[in-house]
Amino acid sequence: MVDVTTTPCWYILHTYAGYESMVKDNLERLIENNNLQEMIFDVKIPMEQTIEEKNGKRKIVERKLLPCYVFIKMIYSNQLWYWITNTRGVTGFVGPQGRPIPLKEAEIRKMRLEEIVVDADFTVGDMVNVDSGPLEGFQGRITELNDAAQKAKINIEMFGRATDVEVEYIQIRKIAE
Secondary structure, eight states, X not given: OOOTTTSOEEEEEEEOXXXXXXXXXXXXXHHHHTTOTTTEEEEEOOEEEEEEEETTEEEEEEEESSTTEEEXXXXXXXXXXXXXXXXXXXXXXXXXXXXXXXXOHHHHHHXXXXXXXXXXXXXXXXXXXXXXXXXXXXXEEXXXXXXXXXXXXXXEEETTEEEEEEEEGGGEEEOOX
């Protein structure tokens, strides 16, 4: 079990609809005004890029992955809980009776709150197993590597045809041949 009073953990804040950006700005101001940089490390609103078509034109739009939620990485204390829950737009922490529960490592990875750099020993031609994501359970051969983006292109058999797909390093595991 992680000691939340000394270790920074990710927590989830619930906000009013449409107030996420304002809450993030208010929390950043709170951190700055009270010199809380050693207690609150990061505030994020998970976003995703989607393609929207309007009047026959396509454009890339940033959308909130989870509307009404803001993620905060901090060392928990009752004083911080008080300040944060009394920030305009915040309805409370996600957890029993409004007391926060730290996110697990798998949840942090899934939400992509932190960039996880994988020191991969993959080479083109390696057989790999996909351990997470929409292609979980598939096996394939690496055809291309992109160390800067931490992604690999693998050739898998899907619907009876060989198909090239792009996956992240953290989603695959090398198979001993």
